[in-house]
Amino acid sequence: DPDLIAAGEKVFRKCKACHQVGEGARNRTGPHLNNLLGRRIGQIDGFKYSKALTEMGDMEKSWDNHSLSDFLEAPKGYAKGTKMAFAGLRSPEEREAILAYLAQFSE
Numbered sequence: 001d002p003d004l005i006a007a008g009e010k011v012f013r014k015c016k017a018c019h020q021v022g023e024g025a026r027n028r029t030g031p032h033l034n035n036l037l038g039r040r041i042g043q044i045d046g047f048k049y050s051k052a053l054t055e056m057g058d059m060e061k062s063w064d065n066h067s068l069s070d071f072l073e074a075p076k077g078y079a080k081g082t083k084m085a086f087a088g089l090r091s092p093e094e095r096e097a098i099l100a101y102l103a104q105f106s107e
């Protein structure tokens with residue numbers, strides 16, 4: 001849905017200070033967000049994660065629409081001890097839109 005993706009691109013403005021996505025995306029304050037769907041939590045090479053996210057990945061947990069929505073709604077509630085300094089996206093519409101936007105950069 002192109003409208004949803006366009007809405008998601010706007011929501012991504014809230015993430016851009018720390019994250020890159022798309023061609024040439026690199027780790028910044030946060031890890032790059034390419035191929036996020038199905039990606040093991042906290043396992044991008046060369047990025048130093050909190051213990052909270054590293055341990056979730058060590059337990060073989062991966063990102064999917066459900067876990068991403070829960071994390072983005074309240075990062076510190078979903079992953080106690082995360083160093084992602086972001087209050088969260090309270091609106092379900094914003095979460096749906098950002099997930100549609102990020103899905104474009106997943107295989």
Ligand code: HEM
Nearest residue numbers: 014015018029030031041042049050053082083084085086
């Ligand atoms: C981690 C998404 C906003 C800093 C993550 C992860 C995702 C994500 C999916 C986990 C990645 C992985 O497991 O490899 C987003 C989205 C945002 C957002 C969609 C906007 C809605 C921000 C902002 C900052 C930030 C504004 C900086 C102020 C970080 C950091 C981590 C992280 C430092 C690593 C967390 C840790 O190791 O505990 N983000 N993020 N993010 N993000 Fe964000």
